[in-house]
Amino acid sequence: MPTLKDVAKDVGVSVATVSYVLNNSGSVGEAVREKVLAAVERLNYRPNRQAQAMRTGLSRSIGLVLPDLTNPFFPELAQKVENEARSRGIIVILIDTQNCPEAEKQGLIMLGQQSVDGIIWCPVGDTAPSTLKEARCPVVLIDRPIAGFDVVQSDYRVGGALAAEHAIALGHKRVGLLSGPSSVASAVQRRAGFLERASNNLEVIWDINVPFTTELTDEARERLRAKDVTMVVAAADLIAVGAMNYLGESGLKVPQDISLIGFDDIPWAIILRPKLTTISQPTAEIGREAVEVLAQRIKDPQKPVRSVVLEVELKVRDSTRSMI
Numbered sequence: 001m002p003t004l005k006d007v008a009k010d011v012g013v014s015v016a017t018v019s020y021v022l023n024n025s026g027s028v029g030e031a032v033r034e035k036v037l038a039a040v041e042r043l044n045y046r047p048n049r050q051a052q053a054m055r056t057g058l059s060r061s062i063g064l065v066l067p068d069l070t071n072p073f074f075p076e077l078a079q080k081v082e083n084e085a086r087s088r089g090i091i092v093i094l095i096d097t098q099n100c101p102e103a104e105k106q107g108l109i110m111l112g113q114q115s116v117d118g119i120i121w122c123p124v125g126d127t128a129p130s131t132l133k134e135a136r137c138p139v140v141l142i143d144r145p146i147a148g149f150d151v152v153q154s155d156y157r158v159g160g161a162l163a164a165e166h167a168i169a170l171g172h173k174r175v176g177l178l179s180g181p182s183s184v185a186s187a188v189q190r191r192a193g194f195l196e197r198a199s200n201n202l203e204v205i206w207d208i209n210v211p212f213t214t215e216l217t218d219e220a221r222e223r224l225r226a227k228d229v230t231m232v233v234a235a236a237d238l239i240a241v242g243a244m245n246y247l248g249e250s251g252l253k254v255p256q257d258i259s260l261i262g263f264d265d266i267p268w269a270i271i272l273r274p275k276l277t278t279i280s281q282p283t284a285e286i287g288r289e290a291v292e293v294l295a296q297r298i299k300d301p302q303k304p305v306r307s308v309v310l311e312v313e314l315k316v317r318d319s320t321r322s323m324i
Contacts, residue, residue, distance in 0.1 A: 002043040010039045022047060023060075024088050047089075061091040062294060063111035063119040063135075065104065069096045071212060071238050072266040073283070074122070077142070080287025081120060088291065090117075099124055099211075105131040112136055118294045125183045138297040142290045144186045145307070150297055152290045152308040156186050159279040159312040160193025163233050163261050166277070166314055168201045171323035172231045172259065176223055177207040178243060180235030184212070187235045190263055194233060205229050214242035225250050230259060230323055237262035237269055237278055244272065244319070255321040265315055274318035282310050 008015045013032060020026030021036040028036075039045075064081055066074045082092045093114060095107035104124050111119055112135035119135055122143045132139065138150075145151040167175055177194065180187030191207075198204065206223045210216055212235070216224075224232065224246055234240035240262030244254050254260045254274055262269065265280035289308050297303060 002045045004045070004047075007036065007039050007043060007045050010043060011035050022089060058117050058298075059115050060089060061093060061114065061116045062291075063093050063095060063108075063114070063116045063121075065095045065097060065107055065111070065119060065121040067097050067099050067104075067122055067124050068212065069098075071236075072268055073237070073264045073281075076267065076283050077122075077287060080284045081290060082287075084288045084291040088295070090291075097124055101125065101129065105129045108132055108135050118298050120290045120294055126185050138294060138301060140290055140294040140297060142286055144184055146185070148305065150293050150306045150308075152286055152293055153186065153310070154281045154286070154312045155309050156189035156312075157193035157196070159263060159281075160190040160195075161197035162279055162312065162314045163263070164194045164197035164202060166261065166316065166320065167198070167231050167233070167259075170231075170259070170320060172202065173323075174203050174205050174229045175231045175233055176205055176229040178210050178216075178220060178232060178234045178239050179207055180210065180212055180239065182209045187212075190235050210235075210239055212236050212238055214238055214245065216242050216246055221246055224252075224258075227252065227257065231320065232258055232260050234260065234262045237264040237266045237276060240276055240278070240319075241268060241272065244276075254319050259320040261320055269315070270317070272319075277317045277320040278315050280313045280315045282312070285310055 004015050004018055008018045017028060018036050020028050021033050064078060066078060069075055078094060085092045097104040097107055101124050108131050116137055118138040120140050120142055123146060128146055141149045141151040143153055145153055179191045205228050208220050210220050224243060232243055234243055240260055244260055247254055247258060252258055262276050262278040265278045269276040269278050293306055
């Protein structure tokens with residue numbers, strides 16, 4: 001089995017240079033980098049992870065903790081994180097907490113036991129569990145910010161404002177909100193952005209907190225049946241899917257009877273009929289930035305806390321109609 005020395009000898013560089021290339025660190029010219037990678041492929045060199053960990057103190061693995069893999073937004077996000085990590089030679093260990101705080105606690109403990117170099121985490125709620133310190137490694141949050149942690153997130157306030165502007169531009173006056181969980185900061189920010197822009201332009205007839213699932217509460221179903229609004233604004237596409245399904249079961253058509261707008265732009269959004277108007281999050285960019293911020297935090301644990309806020313975009317499709 002070829003070794004690091006064999007690769008270095010083949011290229012005519014030092015072992016340290018080969019190590020820099022494989023670990024995506026140090027200062028190596030692009031021409032040399034390409035020669036090293038070509039030699040790695042030609043010699044079929046495979047790094048010994050255990051030896052690397054003993055030598056560097058790094059496992060070249062990270063944890064990814066997500067709240068709900070039944071929500072299509074999160075598998076897509078997981079794929080983007082894994083793609084970026086793999087391009088850096090990093091293995092991702094995925095934990096699905098299934099929106100359960102206890103499962104989240106246990107998952108963080110397990111990652112600590114696996115000696116991951118860092119964790120990318122989307123919390124179930126708005127507080128950090130006591131077991132987080134047992135992970136003993138840097139943590140970067142995605143999607144749902146908590147004070148004191150690096151975070152990579154979309155600009156939820158702007159997203160909420162874009163939804164309000166769309167409703168206003170189409171001439172809607174009476175709207176209902178399916179606002180998402182009040183314990184999740186991202187849902188709170190989406191609602192706040194909408195209400196701020198809607199002020200003096202839209203009348204919010206009802207505002208109901210529902211989970212990030214297709215299962216609507218009894219109160220939400222009752223208000224949808226009432227037909228007292230012309231547009232429903234959902235805090236997530238998954239909620240919008242549930243609303244669209246229930247409206248159909250109740251004999252109401254989208255957008256003829258009620259317009260509907262979501263948030264996230266999950267893959268289902270363009271499969272639905274009608275196609276869902278929504279606020280699109282830059283999932284690929286979130287994944288790339290999260291891995292990059294974590295890599296910087298691992299390199300320098302004392303860096304000031306960072307907040308990376310990414311732009312969102314209104315995707316106008318078929319689920320909203322003009323009232324003008």
